[in-house]
Amino acid sequence: MQLLVLGGTVFLSRAVAAAAVARGHTVVCAARGVSGSAPERTELVVWDRDEPAPVALTARRFDAVVDVARHPSRVRAAVAALPHAHWVFVSSISAYADDATPGGTPSTLPLHEPRTDDADLSVEPEAYGPMKVACEQAVLAGAPTATVVRPGLVVGPGDPSGRYSYWPRRLSEGGRVLAPGRPDDSAQVIDVRDLAEWLVTCAEQRTGGIFDGIGPVTTLGEVLGRTGSAVGFDGELVWMPQEDLEAAGVAPWSGPDSIPLWLPRPAYDGMLAHDATPSLRAGLTVRPLEETARDTLAWLAADPAAPVTGIGREREAELLAGG
Numbered sequence: 001m002q003l004l005v006l007g008g009t010v011f012l013s014r015a016v017a018a019a020a021v022a023r024g025h026t027v028v029c030a031a032r033g034v035s036g037s038a039p040e041r042t043e044l045v046v047w048d049r050d051e052p053a054p055v056a057l058t059a060r061r062f063d064a065v066v067d068v069a070r071h072p073s074r075v076r077a078a079v080a081a082l083p084h085a086h087w088v089f090v091s092s093i094s095a096y097a098d099d100a101t102p103g104g105t106p107s108t109l110p111l112h113e114p115r116t117d118d119a120d121l122s123v124e125p126e127a128y129g130p131m132k133v134a135c136e137q138a139v140l141a142g143a144p145t146a147t148v149v150r151p152g153l154v155v156g157p158g159d160p161s162g163r164y165s166y167w168p169r170r171l172s173e174g175g176r177v178l179a180p181g182r183p184d185d186s187a188q189v190i191d192v193r194d195l196a197e198w199l200v201t202c203a204e205q206r207t208g209g210i211f212d213g214i215g216p217v218t219t220l221g222e223v224l225g226r227t228g229s230a231v232g233f234d235g236e237l238v239w240m241p242q243e244d245l246e247a248a249g250v251a252p253w254s255g256p257d258s259i260p261l262w263l264p265r266p267a268y269d270g271m272l273a274h275d276a277t278p279s280l281r282a283g284l285t286v287r288p289l290e291e292t293a294r295d296t297l298a299w300l301a302a303d304p305a306a307p308v309t310g311i312g313r314e315r316e317a318e319l320l321a322g323g
């Protein structure tokens, strides 16, 4: 297969390019080339998607395109410039307007109204989901065949968000570890490499349809327990109820004041509790979380610049002491 990866220089799109090359496909990555490098044995075509598509791309015939864009204008332009390829569009579960209902699938959950202009996401982060909906619609309307995949929390080596990475690092350090909410709160992750392999399969098979890119639902207790056992955790998890975290001013999900992966309930009871059955039936396979945990920790150890989000040890100690 001749595969074009729009991106290919960081995290998920890079993992897609690497997986496709490993399967023997010819892979071209197209990016500005400012965020990172394309994998070995792929070709990088330099393209800023705010400019017209270069002849180096439009003159070639690709069997499939994998696209991770957020900006509707970029997706519309790319679909128009490469009209023959099967499109694998990487959307997001942020496309859904309902974060509260557990067990949802693409056929049961409502979407945001599409936002067809390109918002500045650093100013309007809430435009992300509506823009992804508009991107999806551009793909479904313009490409001859398409797979739309809406990932949940993507984790593993190379994760620029540092959210899941907080946990292998923190648990490997041992001691009393502040765990947010309740152990039976739902949780759901997908290893970047498993998602990438499946996206390549969707490109190979020209899979038609809309899917979530998620692993099976589990609990936060299970995620922290399995991550801890994989990284040799021998300390104690101290669960702090949501009300106490909120009263102490701890932020959910991500950021320097956050405990990563914690989501306020019941507003987000559904976000990490989608039904993975349709995706697993469509060929997604998932590795054990222990492997993700160990590989994430190894990546953090090997790269001192690897980002990790979340509160520091001092703040954690303060919270554990009830301060």
Ligand SMILES: NC(=O)c1ccc[n+]([C@@H]2O[C@H](COP(=O)([O-])OP(=O)(O)OC[C@H]3O[C@@H](n4cnc5c(N)ncnc54)[C@H](OP(=O)(O)O)[C@@H]3O)[C@@H](O)[C@H]2O)c1
Residues within 6 Å of the ligand: 006, 007, 008, 009, 010, 011, 012, 013, 014, 030, 031, 032, 033, 034, 035, 036, 047, 048, 049, 050, 067, 068, 069, 070, 090, 091, 092, 093, 094, 150, 151, 152, 153, 154, 155, 161
């Ligand atoms: N991480 C999660 O948990 C999560 C959850 C749900 C959905 N998702 C989705 O998963 C995908 C992640 O993709 P990703 O990891 O590859 O990272 P990304 O940040 O979405 O994509 C970055 C890629 O796009 C390229 N790029 C950025 N601006 C460009 C421009 N103006 N012109 C051309 N190329 C440009 C970058 O290279 P250059 O900067 O060098 O141009 C890089 O290769 C996204 O679609 C995201 O929305 C992620």
